[in-house]
Amino acid sequence: MSAKSAPRLRDLSSRLWIAAIWTLLGFFVVNLFGIIGAVVTSSFATRWLRSWLPNGFTGKWYLDAWDEFQLGDVLTTTFEVVGAVVVISGLIGVPAAYAMARRDFPGKSLVMLIFLLPLMAPPITYGIPLATVLYQTGAGGTLTGVILANLVPTVPFVILVMIPFVEQIDPRIEQAARVFGAGTGRLFVHVLAPLLLPGVLAALLLVLVRTIAMFELTFLTAGPSSQTLVVALYYAVFAAGVRAVQSIDAMAVIYMVLTMIWLIIALRFVNPTQIVSRGKPTRA
Amino acid sequence: MRSGVPLKARLAARGLDGVTLLVIPALVLLVGLFLYPFFYGLVLSFMPKDGTLLGNYRKFFSDPFLYETIQTTLAIALPVTIVNLVAALPVAFRVRRLQHQRLVTTILVLPITLGTVLVAEGMLNYFGPQGWFVRTLTLLGLGSPSSIRLVHNYWGVFLSLVITGFPFTFLLTLSYVSGVDTALENAAATLGARAAARFRTIFLPLLAPGLAITFCLSFVQAYSVFPSAVLLGAPAGPTRVISIAAYEAAFEQYDYSLASAIAMIMAATQLVIVVAVLMSRSLFYRGPAAGAKG
Numbered sequence: 001m002s003a004k005s006a007p008r009l010r011d012l013s014s015r016l017w018i019a020a021i022w023t024l025l026g027f028f029v030v031n032l033f034g035i036i037g038a039v040v041t042s043s044f045a046t047r048w049l050r051s052w053l054p055n056g057f058t059g060k061w062y063l064d065a066w067d068e069f070q071l072g073d074v075l076t077t078t079f080e081v082v083g084a085v086v087v088i089s090g091l092i093g094v095p096a097a098y099a100m101a102r103r104d105f106p107g108k109s110l111v112m113l114i115f116l117l118p119l120m121a122p123p124i125t126y127g128i129p130l131a132t133v134l135y136q137t138g139a140g141g142t143l144t145g146v147i148l149a150n151l152v153p154t155v156p157f158v159i160l161v162m163i164p165f166v167e168q169i170d171p172r173i174e175q176a177a178r179v180f181g182a183g184t185g186r187l188f189v190h191v192l193a194p195l196l197l198p199g200v201l202a203a204l205l206l207v208l209v210r211t212i213a214m215f216e217l218t219f220l221t222a223g224p225s226s227q228t229l230v231v232a233l234y235y236a237v238f239a240a241g242v243r244a245v246q247s248i249d250a251m252a253v254i255y256m257v258l259t260m261i262w263l264i265i266a267l268r269f270v271n272p273t274q275i276v277s278r279g280k281p282t283r284a
Numbered sequence: 285m286r287s288g289v290p291l292k293a294r295l296a297a298r299g300l301d302g303v304t305l306l307v308i309p310a311l312v313l314l315v316g317l318f319l320y321p322f323f324y325g326l327v328l329s330f331m332p333k334d335g336t337l338l339g340n341y342r343k344f345f346s347d348p349f350l351y352e353t354i355q356t357t358l359a360i361a362l363p364v365t366i367v368n369l370v371a372a373l374p375v376a377f378r379v380r381r382l383q384h385q386r387l388v389t390t391i392l393v394l395p396i397t398l399g400t401v402l403v404a405e406g407m408l409n410y411f412g413p414q415g416w417f418v419r420t421l422t423l424l425g426l427g428s429p430s431s432i433r434l435v436h437n438y439w440g441v442f443l444s445l446v447i448t449g450f451p452f453t454f455l456l457t458l459s460y461v462s463g464v465d466t467a468l469e470n471a472a473a474t475l476g477a478r479a480a481a482r483f484r485t486i487f488l489p490l491l492a493p494g495l496a497i498t499f500c501l502s503f504v505q506a507y508s509v510f511p512s513a514v515l516l517g518a519p520a521g522p523t524r525v526i527s528i529a530a531y532e533a534a535f536e537q538y539d540y541s542l543a544s545a546i547a548m549i550m551a552a553t554q555l556v557i558v559v560a561v562l563m564s565r566s567l568f569y570r571g572p573a574a575g576a577k578g
Binding site: 014018021022025028029031032034036037038039042049050051052092093095096098099100102104106108111114115117118120121122123124125128129130131132133135148149151152155156159184213215216219220230233237238240245248249252255256259260263267271272273 | 320325401
């Protein structure tokens with residue numbers, strides 16, 4: 001794949017061009033690591049003003065942050081929201097993807113459009129009307145409201161990741177199982193579930209990572225007791241000056257570690273490109 | 285009139301059977317939580333506090349504090365999207381042939397996964413007056429901490445949208461670029477076309493649809509910027525973007541009607557740009573993109 005390159009007609013200008021591109025990318029990556037490194041360094045700093053590095057290092061900010069921001073409660077809420085969103089979007093999304101992949105029915109393209117729109121529209125745009133409706137029905141500010149809001153982008157995401165996955169399973173396998181007398185239940189347990197499992201796992205891991213980091217929808221629908229970690233972090237940064245900056249950074253590091261763990265697990269099963277491609281099929 | 289075939293069989297012939305019904309829970313969820321709120325918001329936006337039909341829209345377009353948010357947001361979102369796309373395209377072309385492509389994509393997926401809030405907190409430190417970036421520039425003699433202001437203004441928001449937006453644009457572009465059949469390029473190279481010519485005559489026409497979609501997706505993301513505009517910008521002035529106006533109307537003035545109107549205006553402006561981009565693409569569209577290997 002990478003070996004067959006076009007004939008190398010490289011003169012000076014094209015070499016300069018290539019060097020410039022790598023420099024650009026390198027500059028970006030250096031700054032990215034600088035941003036992450038600054039947060040980590042600050043979270044361990046005793047005092048860090050007007051110098052390249054802090055005066056000393058300490059771990060006490062993590063304890064402070066844990067108490068000050070009630071991180072125990074916030075993390076519990078985060079896990080509840082993320083867990084519920086992952087399970088529900090799997091239960092609703094996978095069967096829907098199966099139906100979309102296997103059947104052609106009148107109005108299918110309209111249904112597809114309804115599934116695509118929440119992935120294309122930015123959360124803030126549809127989040128404000130959604131939060132209005134949730135607040136008027138009494139679900140606004142509750143855990144249920146946060147979970148419902150987060151399902152809006154994740155269910156279509158699961159559907160669009162799973163459709164190509166279902167399509168590549170030969171329908172004759174299912175027909176063969178039927179011929180041998182398998183009912184729908186056994187067909188599902190013995191044939192479909194094992195074949196779909198890798199796809200479901202990949203889709204749900206991506207949902208998990210996206211839901212931990214989903215700021216806008218949770219922010220618009222969460223009340224004081226239903227904040228997830230990323231929203232709590234926003235309020236802490238927003239009210240910077242009230243707390244020590246190191247303590248906010250300690251919270252940011254906890255958030256970062258939580259996200260990274262799941263990202264690393266997810267990347268064992270999916271291609272990084274899939275995290276942005278809104279459910280577009282993988283290019284093998 | 286009635287055929288002898290039972291209803292169930294007739295429905296099944298049209299693709300409606302037990303399996304099709306599996307789509308219903310997802311459909312109900314999205315109709316209830318996406319379409320209904322949208323139309324509810326649309327109707328609500330025409331029922332302002334003053335009782336007139338167009339009160340909210342009149343208020344929005346007569347109050348500079350409100351209508352200028354459109355201009356402010358466009359002034360951030362359009363340049364950022366263009367910068368990201370222009371930078372992403374050549375990088376995607378180089379990374380496409382890279383052995384360690386996955387390493388690069390993994391590093392670049394980090395800021396997207398970490399999200400704008402964390403990036404904002406990091407940038408406040410890193411690009412702040414005492415941060416490493418400004419210190420390095422000072423060391424190189426390119427300015428002084430008092431002359432370089434990169435946070436709490438336009439540039440703070442701009443940079444944060446580059447940090448999270450460039451990887452997004454890049455990864456989308458990369459998936460389109462690697463979808464183009466290398467045989468086409470190799471054939472052109474064999475016939476003596478240089479890199480620039482290959483790009484112009486092979487890649488650009490094939491990539492145009494993908495790049496248009498990438499532009500649209502990147503643009504709507506940048507246009508709906510919220511956390512970084514508050515945390516890294518000057519939310520009362522130069523970076524008072526439209527989502528801040530909508531948020532304030534809903535959660536500070538509790539005027540859901542006005543908030544819905546602003547959300548509708550936000551959606552409409554996004555739609556105008558997206559439609560304009562997709563229409564202009566058809567002007568230089570030269571044949572089926574199916575030539576690109578999916």
